[in-house]
Amino acid sequence: MTSILKSRELKHEQLRWTLAPEELPFNSTKDLTANEEIIGQSRGVEAFKFGMGMSLKGYNIFVTGPAGTGKQATVKKLLKNLSKSDKIPDDLIYVNNFKAKESPILIHMAAGEGTIFKKDIHDFLENIKREVPQLFESQEYIARKNEIIELHEKQTREFFQVIEDKVKDSGLVIVNMQMGPFQRPDVVPLVDGEPMRMIQLEEKVEKGRFPREEYERLKEKQKELKEDVDNILIQVRKLQKEVKKKSDDVDKMMFITLAQDLITPLSEKYTDPKIIKHLDEMLEHMSDDLETLRMIGKKPKAGEGGMMFMPPQTEAIMHPYQVNLLVDNSEQSSPPVIFESYPTYRNLFGSIERVMDRHGGWRTDFTKIQVGSFIKANGGYLVINLMDAIVEPGVWPTLKRSLKTEKIEIQTFDPYYFISPSGLKPEPIDMDVKVVVLGEPHLYQLLRHYDQDVAKIFKVRADFETSMDRNDDAITAVSKFVSNMVKKDKLMDFDRTGTAAIIEQAVRMSGRQEKLSTSFPLLADLMGEANYFAGRNGSEFVTSSHVDKALSAHRKRSNQMEERLQEMIDRGSIYINTDGTKVGQVNGLAVYSLGDYSFGKPSRITAVTAMGKGGIINIERESDMSGPTHNKGIFILSGFLRQKFAQDKPLSLTASIAFEQSYGGIDGDSASSTELYALLSSLADIPIRQDIAVTGSVNQKGEVQPIGGVNEKIEGFYMCCKHSGLTGKQGVMIPEPNVKDLMLRKDVVEAVVEGKFHIWSVENISQGIEILTGNPAGKLDPKTGYPTDSIYGKANLRLIDLAEGLKNFSGGDDDSKEKKPSSGGCCSG
16 A cells, blocks of 8 residues: 555645745845835725715725724725715704704814804803893983883873872872882872871771871772772873883894894805805894893802892803804815724714703703714715624614614614603704725625615625635735734834745645735734834844744744643543544544634544444434534535445444544544544444544545635644654644645644644545555456455444344344345446
8 A cells, every 4th residue: 555655645845835035126125116006905996986986875895804804994095086076075063052952053064164153152241241231221212212211101100190299288188108128109098197097097087086087088089089080090100011012122222233233244244145044033032122132241149138149150141052063074074984993873873961960950952962983084985894883772773774764863862761751853864975894794784684774785895705715916015004004003124035034924824836825914013023123133034934933922822722732632531532543433634713713623523333223323412512514524424325335235244333422512524534434443343443533524435525724624633743752654644635635833844744744634534544544445447346455345234243243133024035136246446
């Protein structure tokens, strides 16, 4: 079997793609010019540009791709380059609705005009605060008020003069009687020159101290005059109302005259009908609330009962006339591009704040309306992370609703709304925003499946790739990326060897020799770590040795679990043989993934065969430790055995297969070929080499299929062999299609070059079993069957013996009438 070992053994140049530094057309990154091109994402970039160019409803962009592919940085660059010539969006303003305070009015203004309008209103209000107190203290105002007062007093005197003439010489007199806090005129008798109440005069009459006839006359006269007094009082009150109205009219007229002079420049400056209407309603509200305006600048003063009268503050009086500038685009030179890294409901859609007044109650108004990044991005672009958005309460439904209706109504998302007072209902805002959502592919697929709105509002998917073709252009692009990161992060320059090492690591990260990884953030991290080691060594450039140190340091930081497992193997707690041979036992390879670090380790797989009809028993499945893919691999083994050995007889056996010392779940079919080798070894009773570890899946035809993690698996078994002692015979057997995926660590390649370690590739089970056992697999002859000294021949004879033994043990049945099978099968293998 030496010939097949040699023919299937891989050469060292097949184990790792290397880039000779002299192939790079520069000495260091100093020689490279900056390149801002997006590398390796032509598919995603083309889709993104299409989405940017589509102005129809629903063409928002869903950017998908695994973490670490630079989605956010690429989107930033694309938005920066594609949105320069677009229109700058309007400023957004909310003002008070004086007729319905609960419904603030929205005003759109050209970019930059919102700030100017707010300042103009502020200046107008400052003029009002300054001019109004002066207005009501001016000589003209005082003269007009005095004229009205004097006219009122004159008419009042004339009214009372008439009653005084009637009272004269009647023995009665008019006096002011105190009635609670008020005084009113009353007619009472005049006795001995002193006014006296009628009840007191009646007491005198009863005592005989005043003539009854005179008393009756005065009483009758008083009744007559009191009716006249009441009529006069009615006329006086009516006069007072007229005077009050005239006084208010004077106040209103003088204020409107003043305010019109102050607001005319604004009315001429702003021609928007909505603004003109607001200015008119603001003046009307001010003129209707002059009593409050007259409190401007008033100081506290003592009132009745010693209580201090606290006039409202000037800011509170002017508050209803303020301007709430929601969105200020005065400094924008292009449509806004907002990356919301913390997309809570409040941060995205804004809120209506509430404050507690001095009485302990909650209140709000139009000035408490706050906007979020979704509204700030109106007319531009908003970028959010999908996972961040969907875990925040209320965010995803509101985002969908706003994109479908192209409107947003600002409200506060308050889970305790039932204990909150009713708030405002601002005028909705028309939305014209392109939303870009960043997410991983499986999240996108889940949303498309469970949320029918996704297809309507995210009609463009920009799918980012994890790798790109390795060619000269790609190598040049990655070299320029290294140069850009050097300048951006202020790193030391990389020489050709350092740059070549970064490119080689990009190939390893891609998992295929003909590809380069597009996980540029991870490459940038590696560059920064290599720069650290170069700086610590005092080097002028970052070289390949520094990159190797950075990779080793990262592995050392992350591989504690790997070392613990290796320690358990070294001390014999985990059974792994790296020398000798065993029947029905083979070393399989598994990959353990710990976040950003993966490593491979061998696992012992055993098979036991016996008489019976149970077929192949997967012990992991029976113990509920096997995943569906692993179960499928076991079923495929049965198909292979039927194809090879059950064409002329029933397949009668019971076999059990187990991953020894496995205490967790197992899934994947990458060990199915390994399990088949153990099964064939047990059937043929031929030992398998324990210094070879095996990986690869198999189909029912016996073809060995490619698997993932091939580099980690090889490196994992190499470390086991190194710890136990390299014999020069150890190695790993992999599927032939995985040869192009090899990008092994340099120490493994060196061991292969020195003949201390070997790697074989196989295309089918026959090649693999020959390498593992040193015996020929056996080729089926249609007439004579498999050679009796071959592995398949011995396995076939064993199956015949098991079938015969089962028939004899059962005492004979219908099968006894069948023809005894030969040692071969009826079809080619």
